[in-house]
Amino acid sequence: MRKMLLNGLIHPPLTEAGPTADEIAALAAELDHAARRRLGRSLSIREVDAGSCNGCELEVNALGNAFYDLERFGIRFVASPRHADVLLVTGPVTLNMKEALERTWNATPDPKWVVAAGACALDGGLFKESYACAGGVHAVIPVDLHIPGCPPTPMQLLAGLLALMER
Amino acid sequence: MATSPLLEILSRGRPAEAHRPWPRFVVGGDLWIALTNGLVERHWTLAGLWGDDGAVHMALIEEASQSLAIATYDCPDGRYPSVGKYHPPAIRPERALHDLFGLEPEGLPDTRPWLDHGRWPVRHPLAAEPAAGTEAQPYRFLPAEGEGLHQIPVGPVHAGIIEPGHFRFTANGETVVRLEERLGYTHKGTERLMASMPVTEAARLAARISGDSTVAYGIAFASATEAALGIEVPARAHWLRALMAEIERLANHFGDIGAVCNDAAFAMMLAHCGALRERLLRAAAAAFGHRLMMDRVVPGGVAADLDETGIAAIRDAVRIASAAFPRLIELYDNTASLQDRMIGTGIVSSALVHRYGCGGFVGRASGRGFDARRTLPYPPYDALDFEVPVLNQGDVGARVWIRIREAQQSMALIGQILDRLPDGPHHVPATGSGPGEGVGIAEGFRGDVLACVAVDGDGKVRRCHLRDPSWFQWPLLEAAIEGNIVADFPLCNKSFNCSYSGHDL
Numbered sequence: 246m247r248k249m250l251l252n253g254l255i256h257p258p259l260t261e262a263g264p265t266a267d268e269i270a271a272l273a274a275e276l277d278h279a280a281r282r283r284l285g286r287s288l289s290i291r292e293v294d295a296g297s298c299n300g301c302e303l304e305v306n307a308l309g310n311a312f313y314d315l316e317r318f319g320i321r322f323v324a325s326p327r328h329a330d331v332l333l334v335t336g337p338v339t340l341n342m343k344e345a346l347e348r349t350w351n352a353t354p355d356p357k358w359v360v361a362a363g364a365c366a367l368d369g370g371l372f373k374e375s376y377a378c379a380g381g382v383h384a385v386i387p388v389d390l391h392i393p394g395c396p397p398t399p400m401q402l403l404a405g406l407l408a409l410m411e412r
Numbered sequence: 413m414a415t416s417p418l419l420e421i422l423s424r425g426r427p428a429e430a431h432r433p434w435p436r437f438v439v440g441g442d443l444w445i446a447l448t449n450g451l452v453e454r455h456w457t458l459a460g461l462w463g464d465d466g467a468v469h470m471a472l473i474e475e476a477s478q479s480l481a482i483a484t485y486d487c488p489d490g491r492y493p494s495v496g497k498y499h500p501p502a503i504r505p506e507r508a509l510h511d512l513f514g515l516e517p518e519g520l521p522d523t524r525p526w527l528d529h530g531r532w533p534v535r536h537p538l539a540a541e542p543a544a545g546t547e548a549q550p551y552r553f554l555p556a557e558g559e560g561l562h563q564i565p566v567g568p569v570h571a572g573i574i575e576p577g578h579f580r581f582t583a584n585g586e587t588v589v590r591l592e593e594r595l596g597y598t599h600k601g602t603e604r605l606m607a608s609m610p611v612t613e614a615a616r617l618a619a620r621i622s623g624d625s626t627v628a629y630g631i632a633f634a635s636a637t638e639a640a641l642g643i644e645v646p647a648r649a650h651w652l653r654a655l656m657a658e659i660e661r662l663a664n665h666f667g668d669i670g671a672v673c674n675d676a677a678f679a680m681m682l683a684h685c686g687a688l689r690e691r692l693l694r695a696a697a698a699a700f701g702h703r704l705m706m707d708r709v710v711p712g713g714v715a716a717d718l719d720e721t722g723i724a725a726i727r728d729a730v731r732i733a734s735a736a737f738p739r740l741i742e743l744y745d746n747t748a749s750l751q752d753r754m755i756g757t758g759i760v761s762s763a764l765v766h767r768y769g770c771g772g773f774v775g776r777a778s779g780r781g782f783d784a785r786r787t788l789p790y791p792p793y794d795a796l797d798f799e800v801p802v803l804n805q806g807d808v809g810a811r812v813w814i815r816i817r818e819a820q821q822s823m824a825l826i827g828q829i830l831d832r833l834p835d836g837p838h839h840v841p842a843t844g845s846g847p848g849e850g851v852g853i854a855e856g857f858r859g860d861v862l863a864c865v866a867v868d869g870d871g872k873v874r875r876c877h878l879r880d881p882s883w884f885q886w887p888l889l890e891a892a893i894e895g896n897i898v899a900d901f902p903l904c905n906k907s908f909n910c911s912y913s914g915h916d917l
Contacts, residue, residue: 296598300623310686324571340531377601
């Protein structure tokens with residue numbers, strides 16, 4: 246273990262530059278300015294899987310790895326909606342998850358924002374016509390920002406989250 | 413092929429036409445019960461149980477003769493003899509089947525709904541004539557009685573970035589005396605959406621049953637469809653599929669090894685394993701155009717050919733991983749505080765994994781050596797050299813070790829595949845003569861994925877059932893946690909890493 250820790254000191258970090266200003270600006274255009282000013286430079290996120298295939302979760306988890314190092318931007322995932330500024334919601338919102346999503350939203354203190362991540366979260370995606378799905382996050386709670394992709398890449402997710410903050 | 417008592421019994425039924433590559437037989441009540449007895453006596457293993465329009469199907473695997481077969485019980489009156497009454501692994505599939513089709517399992521001891529939480533506008537959505545939805549009823553959890561017991565409800569929204577499901581713990585102080593799972597939260601109605609879709613479109617849904625196993629699902633669905641339509645896939649496509657499958661397995665095992673250690677508060681392993689996983693996903697994106705390789709396996713072959721840049725990217729990622737991995741294994745094995753959490757935690761008995769036909773690292777950590785790549789070999793694995801590691805301890809530590817050993821095997825397999833990748837076309841058109849029925853099985857990182865597809869005369873899916881390995885792993889998590897402390901549940905759960913979405917469909 247000592248050798249590995251020493252290597253960590255000698256070698257440069259794996260962490261790469263974040264998304265470019267253009268990539269962020271494209272998503273920021275969707276947001277109203279007030280949201281960005283209010284959130285400032287820090288963001289606490291509660292992730293809610295509302296019926297995704299778990300592909301989105303894999304990429305959200307990847308944000309924590311050494312290449313993206315989410316926390317350097319002041320963004321962190323929290324364990325309770327009561328600690329969150331932002332709900333990051335994935336999946337087409339299955340009817341079996343609808344109430345849980347509503348209750349999570351109600352448990353999140355104001356001011357709060359909702360980011361819908363992935364093709365399913367936009368409008369239900371491939372599951373749009375299903376008897377078991379509400380057809381996207383906006384059908385259940387108000388959405389402030391949508392990050393596209395199936396699943397969105399960590400870089401797309403990062404650009405979306407940074408767009409929420411004034412940078 | 414060795415003589416097969418399973419096929420001997422089944423052949424007394426009526427064989428279904430155009431069912432490939434494994435046979436299907438329509439059986440009467442006597443044979444259905446004889447087959448159930450065979451499950452109880454462990455002559456064969458339940459590989460799936462699902463509904464159809466006025467019929468119930470049961471997939472059975474007989475390991476000794478390396479055969480798989482499907483038994484169908486026609487039930488125009490909507491009732492069939494319950495398998496779960498005698499063989500508990502069938503209980504949840506029968507509950508799900510009832511929710512979706514309204515077919516009554518006669519004698520099933522547990523008749524609570526499973527996937528249907530009373531939230532859908534319809535009841536029995538896959539039945540020929542669905543009924544109107546009803547009000548949600550409170551769910552009755554199984555009782556646990558005694559002095560000093562208390563309940564802890566967890567979920568469906570969890571503290572981490574994971575899928576939704578509900579866990580009801582009954583604990584005495586710190587010790588769990590009963591865990592009961594309630595799943596179905598991610599039910600998306602996939603099987604009904606698939607019905608009447610062209611096979612190429614249905615393949616996109618199959619790729620999204622469980623995102624972490626998208627390649628395995630792609631292979632299972634594509635091979636079932638190809639069998640149903642009588643399509644011969646070019647050799648290069650088989651090899652490219654296996655290449656993707658091994659990259660998927662390796663990436664997931666790296667992710668899991670790191671995550672299990674992280675749940676034991678050893679974040680360093682997660683950091684290092686996470687970096688190895690990321691490198692592999694980037695190589696996959698460079699080689700196949702998608703980090704998770706979603707929609708890259710298609711009926712007829714693979715979506716895109718692999719070029720020299722892609723090969724170089726994969727070789728590079730695997731070279732870095734094989735150089736770094738031995739140091740990580742040493743770190744894992746020599747950290748006493750970590751081993752203290754792993755060893756002896758969440759033990760699953762060998763008897764249980766055999767009874768449940770539990771596949772993947774959960775089965776192999778408890779002495780069940782089943783691996784679809786070996787037991788029911790499909791190309792190109794019949795031409796590849798690899799080992800299937802098996803351990804007997806059955807604890808969290810053993811499940812991590814199986815992953816470590818499989819990751820090593822996968823790295824070697826990727827090398828073998830790249831060295832021997834045959835030339836030729838990577839795709840043929842997915843058109844063939846229907847109607848037909850096909851079965852496909854693929855070994856994903858989590859275990860064997862089974863796909864059964866019936867295609868009609870227009871090349872559209874009539875009925876498709878996809879069975880995730882988690883169906884037979886989730887129930888054993890309830891057994892694994894018994895007598896452990898509540899604080900070890902995340903560790904046990906992560907060491908199983910069952911799919912919620914794959915199970916809920």
